[in-house]
Amino acid sequence: MRKVVKFGGSSLADAEQIRKAAAIIREDESRIYVVPSAPGKRSSSDTKVTDMLLKAYGMAVNGEDITEQLEKIKARYDGIIEGLGLQGFSLEGDFAILADNLKNEPQKDYTASRGEYLNGKVLAAYLGFEFIDAAQVIFFNDEGNLNSYKTLKTMNKVVGQKKGVVIPGFYGMGKDGRVRTFSRGGSDITGSIVAQAMKADMYENWTDVSGFLVADPRVIRDPAGIRYITYRELRELSYMGASVLHEDAVFPVCRSGIPIHICNTNRPQDEGTWIVESTGQKPDYVITGIAGRKGFCTVLITKSMMNSEIGFGRKVLQVLEEEGLSFEHMPSGIDTMTIVLHEDEFLPKEQQVISAIHRAVEPDAVEVEAGLSLVAVVGRGMRSAKGTAGRLFTALAKADINVRMIDQGSSELNIIIGVENKDFEKTIEAIYGEFITPASK
Numbered sequence: 177m178r179k180v181v182k183f184g185g186s187s188l189a190d191a192e193q194i195r196k197a198a199a200i201i202r203e204d205e206s207r208i209y210v211v212p213s214a215p216g217k218r219s220s221s222d223t224k225v226t227d228m229l230l231k232a233y234g235m236a237v238n239g240e241d242i243t244e245q246l247e248k249i250k251a252r253y254d255g256i257i258e259g260l261g262l263q264g265f266s267l268e269g270d271f272a273i274l275a276d277n278l279k280n281e282p283q284k285d286y287t288a289s290r291g292e293y294l295n296g297k298v299l300a301a302y303l304g305f306e307f308i309d310a311a312q313v314i315f316f317n318d319e320g321n322l323n324s325y326k327t328l329k330t331m332n333k334v335v336g337q338k339k340g341v342v343i344p345g346f347y348g349m350g351k352d353g354r355v356r357t358f359s360r361g362g363s364d365i366t367g368s369i370v371a372q373a374m375k376a377d378m379y380e381n382w383t384d385v386s387g388f389l390v391a392d393p394r395v396i397r398d399p400a401g402i403r404y405i406t407y408r409e410l411r412e413l414s415y416m417g418a419s420v421l422h423e424d425a426v427f428p429v430c431r432s433g434i435p436i437h438i439c440n441t442n443r444p445q446d447e448g449t450w451i452v453e454s455t456g457q458k459p460d461y462v463i464t465g466i467a468g469r470k471g472f473c474t475v476l477i478t479k480s481m482m483n484s485e486i487g488f489g490r491k492v493l494q495v496l497e498e499e500g501l502s503f504e505h506m507p508s509g510i511d512t513m514t515i516v517l518h519e520d521e522f523l524p525k526e527q528q529v530i531s532a533i534h535r536a537v538e539p540d541a542v543e544v545e546a547g548l549s550l551v552a553v554v555g556r557g558m559r560s561a562k563g564t565a566g567r568l569f570t571a572l573a574k575a576d577i578n579v580r581m582i583d584q585g586s587s588e589l590n591i592i593i594g595v596e597n598k599d600f601e602k603t604i605e606a607i608y609g610e611f612i613t614p615a616s617k
């Protein structure tokens with residue numbers, strides 16, 4: 177058995193947290209590939225090392241003196257090194273190189289990546305593992321996307337049969353030979369790539385929560401946890417705003433069917449969440465999760481006999497394409513077509529789009545409505561449970577919620593409901609109450 181273990185920033189925020197992580201790694205000898213984040217927040221008012229580095233970069237670009245800022249960052253690492261009792265280990269040389277880079281030719285991605293690079297060095301020294309710089313094994317192409325072929329081949333060659341390596345998360349090497357980072361939170365992606373490349377049996381992602389919750393704890397107090405979720409269900413939920421894992425982290429392991437296990441560094445005894453390709457495990461509830469977002473708007477296009485007009489939809493979508501707009505959903509009726517878009521992208525261009533639609537398809541009317549929230553109810557269990565939609569809409573009606581839009585894909589994996597922003601929380605509460613609370617289990 178070979179496992180990749182990725183630890184998030186709060187799991188490595190100080191010496192005490194690193195000790196916990198190290199104990200977890202040592203406890204199971206199949207935990208042989210370690211991917212660390214940069215030290216994160218030690219308390220809610222603290223600053224992540226990545227943000228401290230980005231601040232230093234901003235100061236350097238403005239020609240400000242960065243000495244003090246770099247000292248603050250160094251103090252975080254020195255505190256860790258001392259707290260771990262790492263004799264004879266120092267990052268002096270690395271900080272001198274960073275200072276030099278910032279003074280002479282500041283590079284944003286390079287600077288941001290040092291958080292994980294330095295933390296990787298500390299962790300490798302503490303564990304007695306080999307440190308492998310991610311810039312040697314992860315590669316990006318010209319467009320800034322992962323060069324998967326080169327990455328998998330090189331990582332296999334460099335890591336080979338080694339057991340006990342630390343590969344820092346979040347960055348790799350660009351085509352121009354400079355360091356490039358993934359988007360924020362990207363160490364999750366590194367972990368997934370390492371799992372794919374090394375054909376690991378499992379990707380353990382250690383964080384500060386015990387996995388995914390059925391609903392957002394800011395809306396539902398103390399929501400139930402999700403034990404098993406499929407890649408596809410997770411994709412639906414993360415798209416709608418559930419965030420524990422970086423959205424793109426699923427793709428590399430997904431291709432190889434490697435399960436991701438989300439675990440809590442502070443409560444390793446908790447079961448956590450398994451993210452899998454497929455499972456025969458009976459879901460705990462008919463629905464797996466509820467997620468949602470505010471800030472959508474709808475464009476309702478009406479035209480008599482629309483259903484028999486060939487090419488109508490294409491022409492409308494072409495308008496959106498030409499305006500550089502992506503749409504989220506497109507429920508339609510016989511003589512109506514509704515397009516759901518992000519408010520912040522659409523509203524600045526709304527008048528252009530409306531007139532372009534008029535030119536393209538000569539509709540009877542175009543009506544825009546803003547202030548919409550979308551709530552996604554996701555669950556593989558819905559396919560085999562009869563009456564789910566009935567229960568859902570009855571619950572919403574009972575809660576006096578006016579449903580403005582419904583969209584159910586034929587995959588039967590999710591039902592998306594549009595409600596007014598003011599009903600957003602109430603909608604999630606009503607759905608949770610219907611499907612999750614013990615009385616309705």
Ligand code: ASP
Pocket residue numbers: 184185213214224226227291292345346359360361362363364
């Ligand atoms: N340290 C980076 C960030 O704060 C990447 C990560 O933690 O995954 O976004």
